[in-house]
Structures are given as structure tokens and as C-alpha cells.
Amino acid sequence: MKLADRIEFFRRLRELNPHPKTELLYDSVFELLIAVMLSAQSTDVGVNKVTRRLYPRANTPQAMLALGLPELRKAISTLGLYNAKAANVFETCRILVERHGGEVPRERAALEALPGVGRKTANVVLNTAFGEPTMAVDTHIFRLANRTGLAPGKTVRQVEDKLLKAVPKEFLVDAHHWLILHGRYVCKARKPDCPNCVLRDLCRYRDKTV
Known part of the structure; x- marks a missing residue:
């Protein structure tokens, strides 16, 4: 996809949603970290139901322990x-208390050293909590990047690396949220909603729905 098309791609997404954010509910970096850890193979809706009950009881590493x-x-x-x-x-909370003074670290290596925290989870925390220009590639973003031709790749890491190069710098901090929401609600897996997609003319998907 040409640079002019990529700029227009994200300009349209920004126009629709100027201040995108995660659908996971949280009030602190710790709450975000735990919610993202719980979200693996679970929906945000399901995680939010759990954390609404859990966080009033325990919303710090010390309280969780x-x-x-x-x-x-x-x-x-x-x-x-x-x-x-x-x-x-539970083990992550123990490490946060013993090694990080109960705070969530903002360094990738320290985050990925926590049990259950892989590259994708670390990217979400770095981007959403700390404003770092990272790209957490989930199934929605992987599908959309390949389908649209924005950043095609055979592996999650390939797509992540290509997106970091393909997304114009001014859009990079919010790009993860725009892409995941568009993939979740418009560019859906089984039947993308191409007729109502603002990116239809920029998208290289050959089998567009009508």
C-alpha cells in the first residue's frame, strides 16, 4: 500500500474515532496488566465481568496476594x-512486590519476564498505559493487516514489524486500537462488512462482500 493510501487509511480511522481506547476496563496500570493477562482466549466483555467483581476486592499486587x-x-x-x-x-503479583516495589515496570524486558506476559501483552501495556508506539498484533489485527494489504505477513511478528514501518508516525500511538476495533466490528473474520467500511476503496481484499 502506497504511503498516500496509508495516510488516508489512518486519517479516516482517526476521523471516525479521534481518541480510541481499549474496551477492557481498568483504573490503573496494574489493573490493565491483569485484564490483558486474563483476556487470552477470552472476550473483553467476559474479562470485564470478572474484573468488575475482582478489583473491588483486590486491585493491587499486595491485595491480590x-x-x-x-x-x-x-x-x-x-x-x-x-x-x-x-x-x-499470582506469581506475577509476587514478582511485582518483591522486585518492582509493587509497580508495573515500563521496560519490555521486565514485563516479558513476568509469568503469563508475552510480547503481545507487553505491547498492549506499553502502548495503552505508557503511550509507547508499539503494535500488539492479535487475531483481528493479523487478519486486517493481511486482508487489506496494509502489512501482509505469515507470522504475528512479521506483521508487527511491518506495521511499525507501514503506519505513518503521526498515527502510530493510536494505530493498535483503531485496527483492533475495525477488525472486531467491521473487518470481521467470517463476513467482513465491506459495504459499510470507510476503507473499502483503499483495501486490496479481492473477495469484498456486497
């Missing part, structure tokens, strides 16, 4: 992979 692993496991039991998620969250 005081809650205890069995209670944490019970609190998130409606989510997929809840046993593994509970173990990772």
Missing part, C-alpha cells in the same frame, strides 16, 4: 484457562 490463589482461581473461573491464568497472575 492477600486474596490468595484459591480465591483468585474461583474469582476468574468463568474464563478459559482460568487455572493457568490464576497461577500466572
Whole structure:
């Protein structure tokens, strides 16, 4: 996709949604980190239902440790992979308290060293909480980047690297949210809503719906 088209691509997304944000509910960097950890193979809606009940009881690493692993496991039991998620969250809280003074680090290496925190989760936290120009590639963004021709790649890392080069600098901080929301609600997996897509004329997808 040519530079002029890429600029127009994001200009239109910005016009529709000038201040995009994650649909996960949070009031602190710690709450965001935990919500993103819980969101693996779960919907944001499902995670928000859990955290609405969990955070009033425990919304700091210290409070989460005081809650205890069995209670944490019970609190998130409606989510997929809840046993593994509970173990990772609990161990992450222990590390945050022991090594980081109870604060979420803003360095990638330190974030990725936390149990259950991979590159994608670290990218979300760095971008959403700290305003870093990172690109967290989930299934929606991977599909959209390939389908539109914006940043085609065979792997998540290839798409991430290409997006960081393809997205014009002025749009980079918000690009992750624009792309994930467009992929979630318009450029859907089974049947993209091409007739109502503001990017239709810029998109290189050959099988556009009518």
C-alpha cells in the first residue's frame, strides 16, 4: 500500500474515532496488566465481568496476594484457562512486590519476564498505559493487516514489524486500537462488512462482500 493510501487509511480511522481506547476496563496500570493477562482466549466483555467483581476486592499486587490463589482461581473461573491464568497472575503479583516495589515496570524486558506476559501483552501495556508506539498484533489485527494489504505477513511478528514501518508516525500511538476495533466490528473474520467500511476503496481484499 502506497504511503498516500496509508495516510488516508489512518486519517479516516482517526476521523471516525479521534481518541480510541481499549474496551477492557481498568483504573490503573496494574489493573490493565491483569485484564490483558486474563483476556487470552477470552472476550473483553467476559474479562470485564470478572474484573468488575475482582478489583473491588483486590486491585493491587499486595491485595491480590492477600486474596490468595484459591480465591483468585474461583474469582476468574468463568474464563478459559482460568487455572493457568490464576497461577500466572499470582506469581506475577509476587514478582511485582518483591522486585518492582509493587509497580508495573515500563521496560519490555521486565514485563516479558513476568509469568503469563508475552510480547503481545507487553505491547498492549506499553502502548495503552505508557503511550509507547508499539503494535500488539492479535487475531483481528493479523487478519486486517493481511486482508487489506496494509502489512501482509505469515507470522504475528512479521506483521508487527511491518506495521511499525507501514503506519505513518503521526498515527502510530493510536494505530493498535483503531485496527483492533475495525477488525472486531467491521473487518470481521467470517463476513467482513465491506459495504459499510470507510476503507473499502483503499483495501486490496479481492473477495469484498456486497
